[in-house]
Amino acid sequence: MADNPFFAPSSLPYRLPPFAEIREEHYLPAFERGMAEHLAEVEAIAGSDDPPTFDNTIAALERAGRILDRTATVFFSVAASNTSDAIMELEKRISPELTRHSDAIRLNRALWARIKQVTTDDPEQAWLLEKYREDFIRAGADLTEPEQERLRELNQELSKLSTEFSQNLLKASTESALVVDDPAALDGLGEATIRSLEKDGRYVLPLLNFTNQPALAQLTDRDVRRRLFELSVGRAPVNFGLAARMAMLRAERAALLGFPNHAAYVVADQTAKTVEAVEEMLDQLVGPAVRNAEAEAAALAEQAGFPIEPWDWSYYAEKVRRARYDFDADAMRPYFELDRVYRDGVFEAAGRLYGVTFTDRPDLAGYHEDVRVFEVFDADGSALGLFLLDPYARANKRGGAWMNNLVDQSFLFGEKPVVVNNLNITKPAEGPTLLSYDEVNTAFHEFGHALHGLFSAVRFPRVSGTSVPRDFVEYPSQVNEMWITWPEILANYARHHETGEPMPAELVKKLEAAEKFNQGFKTVEYLAATLLDWAWHKLVPEHEVADPVAFEKAALEAAGIAFPLVPPRYRTNYFMHIFSGGYSAGYYSYIWSEVLDAESVEWFKENGGLKRANGDHFRRELLSRGGSVDPLASFRAFRGREPSIRPLLERRGLI
Numbered sequence: 001m002a003d004n005p006f007f008a009p010s011s012l013p014y015r016l017p018p019f020a021e022i023r024e025e026h027y028l029p030a031f032e033r034g035m036a037e038h039l040a041e042v043e044a045i046a047g048s049d050d051p052p053t054f055d056n057t058i059a060a061l062e063r064a065g066r067i068l069d070r071t072a073t074v075f076f077s078v079a080a081s082n083t084s085d086a087i088m089e090l091e092k093r094i095s096p097e098l099t100r101h102s103d104a105i106r107l108n109r110a111l112w113a114r115i116k117q118v119t120t121d122d123p124e125q126a127w128l129l130e131k132y133r134e135d136f137i138r139a140g141a142d143l144t145e146p147e148q149e150r151l152r153e154l155n156q157e158l159s160k161l162s163t164e165f166s167q168n169l170l171k172a173s174t175e176s177a178l179v180v181d182d183p184a185a186l187d188g189l190g191e192a193t194i195r196s197l198e199k200d201g202r203y204v205l206p207l208l209n210f211t212n213q214p215a216l217a218q219l220t221d222r223d224v225r226r227r228l229f230e231l232s233v234g235r236a237p238v239n240f241g242l243a244a245r246m247a248m249l250r251a252e253r254a255a256l257l258g259f260p261n262h263a264a265y266v267v268a269d270q271t272a273k274t275v276e277a278v279e280e281m282l283d284q285l286v287g288p289a290v291r292n293a294e295a296e297a298a299a300l301a302e303q304a305g306f307p308i309e310p311w312d313w314s315y316y317a318e319k320v321r322r323a324r325y326d327f328d329a330d331a332m333r334p335y336f337e338l339d340r341v342y343r344d345g346v347f348e349a350a351g352r353l354y355g356v357t358f359t360d361r362p363d364l365a366g367y368h369e370d371v372r373v374f375e376v377f378d379a380d381g382s383a384l385g386l387f388l389l390d391p392y393a394r395a396n397k398r399g400g401a402w403m404n405n406l407v408d409q410s411f412l413f414g415e416k417p418v419v420v421n422n423l424n425i426t427k428p429a430e431g432p433t434l435l436s437y438d439e440v441n442t443a444f445h446e447f448g449h450a451l452h453g454l455f456s457a458v459r460f461p462r463v464s465g466t467s468v469p470r471d472f473v474e475y476p477s478q479v480n481e482m483w484i485t486w487p488e489i490l491a492n493y494a495r496h497h498e499t500g501e502p503m504p505a506e507l508v509k510k511l512e513a514a515e516k517f518n519q520g521f522k523t524v525e526y527l528a529a530t531l532l533d534w535a536w537h538k539l540v541p542e543h544e545v546a547d548p549v550a551f552e553k554a555a556l557e558a559a560g561i562a563f564p565l566v567p568p569r570y571r572t573n574y575f576m577h578i579f580s581g582g583y584s585a586g587y588y589s590y591i592w593s594e595v596l597d598a599e600s601v602e603w604f605k606e607n608g609g610l611k612r613a614n615g616d617h618f619r620r621e622l623l624s625r626g627g628s629v630d631p632l633a634s635f636r637a638f639r640g641r642e643p644s645i646r647p648l649l650e651r652r653g654l655i
């Protein structure tokens with residue numbers, strides 16, 4: 001095992017993990033050695049005879065655990081994007097061990113005693129020290145021995161359940177797929193799509209990981225739509241029980257740590273700080289959003305000529321959109337070719353704002369042949385980092401889209417960032433990859449996260465790049481969406497893949513008008529999921545949920561968001577974000593971040609839009625700071641004032 005590639009730092013440019021050398025059997029020994037080495041380093045820090053200082057305690061902890069860090073980073077990246085039976089097995093086995101490992105450090109009394117004695121005058125160090133103190137207290141460092149014992153058990157079980165929840169979902173995406181024998185049942189999807197779904201003489205439409213399957217907008221057969229919808233909302237029913245159990249365990253853990261419920265525990269170290277602050281915001285949105293959705297529903301029923309059901313919504317919304325705005329979503333696809341969207345859209349916008357440039361590095365390999373590697377250079381030509389793009393859906397890839405780091409930027413290690421964007425675009429059997437407008441949106445959004453990672457200029461890995469509160473992290477990514485329809489950018493990338501003709505101006509105008517349509521639906525499905533998350537995580541340990549389906553229904557009714565035509569974007573059984581994705585009691589983050597996003601878009605517009613000076617200001621005050629300062633202070637430094645909710649309400653048509 002001397003040749004285990006995780007045992008030494010990568011020798012590739014930017015310390016890109018050596019994917020060509022990494023084999024599945026390398027993970028377990030690397031995890032084992034990584035954890036053992038990390039614990040020994042921590043023991044040495046905790047047991048030191050020297051008086052505790054920032055350097056021999058906090059900085060030393062930052063320097064510790066390098067093998068484990070390298071291993072876990074690659075393993076969980078691959079487990080999400082390119083998993084296998086062996087990786088899934090190992091994930092089940094290793095997740096509770098990693099939880100135990102993390103508890104062994106955070107509940108180490110000697111170490112905690114030393115951390116409490118550290119002082120520093122340096123502001124960046126002081127901020128990091130405070131993060132460490134928060135992390136330890138929140139992990140239970142101040143609890144008694146028996147309380148810590150119970151905490152360890154709770155964390156163990158939660159970790160196991162979370163892995164099970166996500167693995168059940170990955171299986172359900174194909175096991176609960178819509179299967180038909182007669183391709184005529186899929187009428188509306190288009191010939192090429194139908195052909196690509198053929199499998200052993202049958203046609204299989206896999207489920208995407210949210211309620212409203214995109215095919216519902218196109219399938220002409222109403223009964224097929226109903227079947228698809230029911231498969232979607234009913235998938236992985238075993239997860240209902242897991243979710244209820246997890247909510248109970250989290251409630252008990254919150255109580256142990258001195259909080260009334262898990263939501264209060266979660267928001268305490270977010271920018272929201274209190275449950276009340278989150279609820280005050282959600283309260284302002286629910287009523288107007290439901291009223292908008294009701295008005296939209298009336299228009300759809302009129303179009304349909306009968307009272308519609310949830311599986312009819314997208315289909316008739318598309319018809320109304322066509323009738324009202326003469327807008328045909330499919331007419332846009334030929335103008336959104338994947339490669340062009342990136343080079344002439346996503347990269348171009350970043351180039352004009354921040355002066356960065358991108359070079360293909362076909363010599364560098366990702367973890368799958370479809371992963372593309374780009375080197376990113378700063379305006380002065382200096383190297384900035386690597387950007388990996390994994391655009392296509394695979395049966396062994398988690399649903400949705402996300403960004404993660406393979407190497408965190410830090411001055412401490414002199415490391416530059418390596419970031420990945422994952423999307424789930426269907427790979428065409430042949431020919432160019434043409435995107436939907438939503439997929440273009442996702443490309444710009446995820447790249448906003450990538451910029452947050454790439455521009456990071458901080459000393460310590462713990463606060464690098466996107467290591468900011470969850471209710472802040474969606475803010476820079478949402479801001480980056482503003483360039484999708486920015487005239488110079490759109491004109492640059494939205495060109496017909498065969499003729500090179502720019503997208504006709506009238507199509508662009510229609511796109512903008514049509515964007516305002518269906519906002520009621522979008523806001524309600526989002527808020528319903530948010531309030532469902534909230535209900536599960538405001539439970540107290542005494543409130544055992546015997547019937548999770550009934551609980552879900554009652555929760556939506558109590559929140560004033562039970563609107564049967566617009567179910568939550570995620571139901572409990574497939575709410576990956578909150579039961580396996582680190583967003584428990586945090587799904588509110590998207591709209592919370594959108595307040596800052598809407599404010600920032602307004603600032604860019606007030607200041608002349610797509611200009612280097614504007615990009616540089618945003619980068620300097622915000623993107624480069626990572627989590628090394630108070631995030632709201634960096635927002636204020638950028639915007640020049642406190643955030644207001646008004647731009648968001650205007651954008652969503654809620655005033």
Ligand SMILES: [Zn+2]
Nearest residue numbers: 445449474477
């Ligand atoms: Zn995001």
